[in-house]
Amino acid sequence: MSEKVAVVTGSSRGIGKAIALRLAEEGYHIVVNYARSKEAALQTAQEIEALGRKALVVKANVGKVEKIKEMFAQVDEAFGRVDVLINNAASGVLRPAMELEESHWDWTMDINSKALLFCAQEAAKRMEKVGGGKIVSISSLGSIRYLENYTAVGVSKAAVESLTRYLAVELASKNISVNAVSGGAVDTDALKHFPNREELLADAVAKTPAGRMVEPKDIVNTVMFLLSEQADMICGQTIIVDGGRSLLL
Numbered sequence: 001m002s003e004k005v006a007v008v009t010g011s012s013r014g015i016g017k018a019i020a021l022r023l024a025e026e027g028y029h030i031v032v033n034y035a036r037s038k039e040a041a042l043q044t045a046q047e048i049e050a051l052g053r054k055a056l057v058v059k060a061n062v063g064k065v066e067k068i069k070e071m072f073a074q075v076d077e078a079f080g081r082v083d084v085l086i087n088n089a090a091s092g093v094l095r096p097a098m099e100l101e102e103s104h105w106d107w108t109m110d111i112n113s114k115a116l117l118f119c120a121q122e123a124a125k126r127m128e129k130v131g132g133g134k135i136v137s138i139s140s141l142g143s144i145r146y147l148e149n150y151t152a153v154g155v156s157k158a159a160v161e162s163l164t165r166y167l168a169v170e171l172a173s174k175n176i177s178v179n180a181v182s183g184g185a186v187d188t189d190a191l192k193h194f195p196n197r198e199e200l201l202a203d204a205v206a207k208t209p210a211g212r213m214v215e216p217k218d219i220v221n222t223v224m225f226l227l228s229e230q231a232d233m234i235c236g237q238t239i240i241v242d243g244g245r246s247l248l249l
Contacts, residue, residue, distance in 0.1 A: 033058050
């Protein structure tokens with residue numbers, strides 16, 4: 001474990017950062033990927049290094065294949081291996097279906113869906129050399145339920161979950177497991193971009209059977225379980241972590 005390496009896309013803040021820090025606590029060296037938030041990424045790296053692990057900060061828009069390839073080339077140079085890929089980076093235009101433009105669609109699908117395919121390809125090539133690995137993507141309930149203004153993002157997350165199943169089958173023979181975690185509403189920086197943020201938070205607080213809304217640690221705990229040996233026979237699944245909220249929809 002002492003030299004294992006985890007690539008966490010979109011890990012400068014939010015759930016990605018929380019996952020990166022937990023992985024560092026568990027002994028992984030971390031590749032901190034960001035697209036815009038350089039200062040936040042450097043802060044994340046500093047916190048990782050304070051835990052005694054190495055951090056490589058890489059600026060890369062994972063919606064672009066050439067940037068993905070450049071990122072993994074930097075990982076090769078710094079660490080020479082990849083054991084875990086956390087496909088967390090996400091973006092998207094929050095508008096009703098009838099207001100979406102082609103550029104909105106392409107931007108959202110590239111970063112949220114295309115990125116998983118091509119990051120997984122690059123990661124799998126390196127995982128195979130070290131005997132296997134784990135890939136976990138972060139999805140959301142919008143993939144299977146209607147959420148206001150969420151059309152493009154919801155469809156992109158549905159693609160992530162479908163691609164998770166295809167990758168799981170095709171990579172299983174290489175000892176690479178592929179799964180996803182779908183969370184309910186979590187109050188992170190990402191939620192601040194939702195025009196109906198307050199409504200979503202109020203709904204999560206009032207209508208979650210578990211009695212509280214989902215917190216980042218709940219997503220992180222599930223990711224860590226999927227990365228553990230105890231989850232070795234979980235293949236191509238999307239684990240919903242929402243305190244039961246979706247059961248009432």
